[in-house]
Amino acid sequence: MGALGDAARQVLADVLDIGRTRLELATVEIEEERLRLAQLLLGATMTLFLLLVAVLLGAAWLVLWCPAEHRVTLLGALAGGFLAASGAVGWRWRQLAHAKPPLLHATLAELQRDRAAPAPAAHGGG
Numbered sequence: 001m002g003a004l005g006d007a008a009r010q011v012l013a014d015v016l017d018i019g020r021t022r023l024e025l026a027t028v029e030i031e032e033e034r035l036r037l038a039q040l041l042l043g044a045t046m047t048l049f050l051l052l053v054a055v056l057l058g059a060a061w062l063v064l065w066c067p068a069e070h071r072v073t074l075l076g077a078l079a080g081g082f083l084a085a086s087g088a089v090g091w092r093w094r095q096l097a098h099a100k101p102p103l104l105h106a107t108l109a110e111l112q113r114d115r116a117a118p119a120p121a122a123h124g125g126g
Contacts, residue, residue: 018114026107033103044093055082 059078066074102108 022107022110022114025110026104029104029107 059075059082062078063071063074
């Protein structure tokens with residue numbers, strides 16, 4: 001029974017080691033995702049703020065530059081253009097948000113490979 005007990009302990013140690021490795025991989029993936037989301041949020045916030053300032057200043061300059069009798073028409077055209085542009089940008093942003101692999105993709109792939117691997121006990125007699 002000593003050899004069998006040692007073998008069982010070794011198998012248990014191997015299983016725990018594999019589990020620990022998978023857990024470490026999951027932890028790394030979660031941290032990477034958290035950092036990626038923080039960067040996306042900060043970048044999007046800064047971009048939107050700067051774009052808003054530029055658009056407001058540009059629109060004000062254009063309206064003031066235009067003759068008084070065309071200003072109302074120009075304001076309507078600017079509003080329509082900004083609305084169309086916001087739709088295009090929103091559509092592209094949504095594409096980018098959906099183009100990444102699912103959370104814990106590498107961890108799930110490793111677990112799937114572990115499950116598909118032939119088990120040593122299945123090849124033994126008994």
